[in-house]
Amino acid sequence: MRVVFIGTGDFGVPSLEAIALDGRYTIPGVITQADRPFGRQKELLPSPIKRAALKLHLWVFQPENINSAGSIQQIQFLKPDIIVVCDYGQILSKEVLGIPSIGILNIHGSLLPKYRGASPIQAAIKNMDKETGVTVIWMDEGIDTGDILTSEKLLIRSNDTAESLHNRLAELGARLIIQSLEAIKAGKAPRIPQDHALASYARKIKKEEALIDWTKDKQEIDAMVRAFNPWPVAYTTLKIGEEKKILKIYKVIISHRARGNPGEVVRIDKHGVLVAAGRAGGLLLREVQLEGRKKMHAADFARGARLAIGTILGQKDED
Structure with a gap:
């Protein structure tokens, strides 16, 4: 044949x-x-x-x-x-x-x-x-x-x-x-x-669909991160000084212990960066990539970027 x-x-x-x-x-x-x-x-x-x-x-x-x-x-x-x-x-x-x-x-x-x-x-x-x-x-x-x-x-x-x-x-x-x-x-x-x-x-995926809405449930965001890895990669925004940067997120772990406003960094330690989501709980960021930088462990990123607890990811300009 x-x-x-x-x-x-x-x-x-x-x-x-x-x-x-x-x-x-x-x-x-x-x-x-x-x-x-x-x-x-x-x-x-x-x-x-x-x-x-x-x-x-x-x-x-x-x-x-x-x-x-x-x-x-x-x-x-x-x-x-x-x-x-x-x-x-x-x-x-x-x-x-x-x-x-x-x-x-x-x-x-x-x-x-x-x-x-x-x-x-x-x-x-x-x-x-x-x-x-x-x-x-x-x-x-x-x-x-x-x-x-x-x-x-x-x-x-x-x-x-x-x-x-x-x-x-x-x-x-x-x-x-x-x-x-x-x-x-x-x-x-x-x-x-x-x-x-x-x-x-x-339908064919568009890059803008990968923007994380932190008001969504932690399971939804986790599914989105996994669905968009390796392309187009789920992302959020982060203010560093006066600049707004894109932070790509490759890997997360669902957490039931996060308490804070959606998108708020509530803990930083050797395991990663814990971010609150909508409803109860949040996500522990494990692997990220800041715009213009290499992919790295979230703990290393937080240390290098001097990320502070209370930082809001995905914050809108008018907020």
Whole structure:
């Protein structure tokens, strides 16, 4: 079976590797996004999928627009039986969807129809769900609306960040895509329609969504910090002298003992910086990064910044 792989981000790397190393499938080509500028030097960097494909000695195609006439012609030349798509970043046209002789599979990091869209992993953590999973669907023209081939649940741990959950789901996705290809070869691959009435969407995250509202409950803020680690990273503001600085927060521990106004620093010790939240309790800041500085333990930050008890984080200008 000839399998063309289409993807860009880290999420698809275990799946590409699993298909390539399985030995029962031919990968005539891997399609990924063009190299993008990164960092202050604007150095062109390949996508994680391109790096993985080159290590596996696979041919790589990087169209600016996968739906262009030239791209369609190139994909047709590869004569795929199946196309596997994972975390690509472009919507496939009807013409592309019709190229493979069997169909196109998509690996999605949620239990569809829940959390269709760009950020299902972050949404599951932020909404304090107990479980999530991976779904393999037969792609259609909608966004994550195709029939389900298979899915499997995964429990969300209390300390999961978007990064740790992403990595576990990516490994699960690799196992499910191999199972899916096996089912197709055996002629036993189901097509289970999604219940569209149960659909929800996890749209692309914007940086400003990561601003912490200290009046919220401690569990909500903890979930937000974990959901936005490693990107865009939850943050608050802090006045140092006459300047207002951004303080990114990477790791916190829920505390039931904090007593103070929302955002108030109520304790500083070797364990970190304890900040009061809305209702009862607060959060012990453990790992932070002040604007223009390196990431560090919150206790070291507090000492270097001469942070005082009673400081209000996230204080508005008019307060």
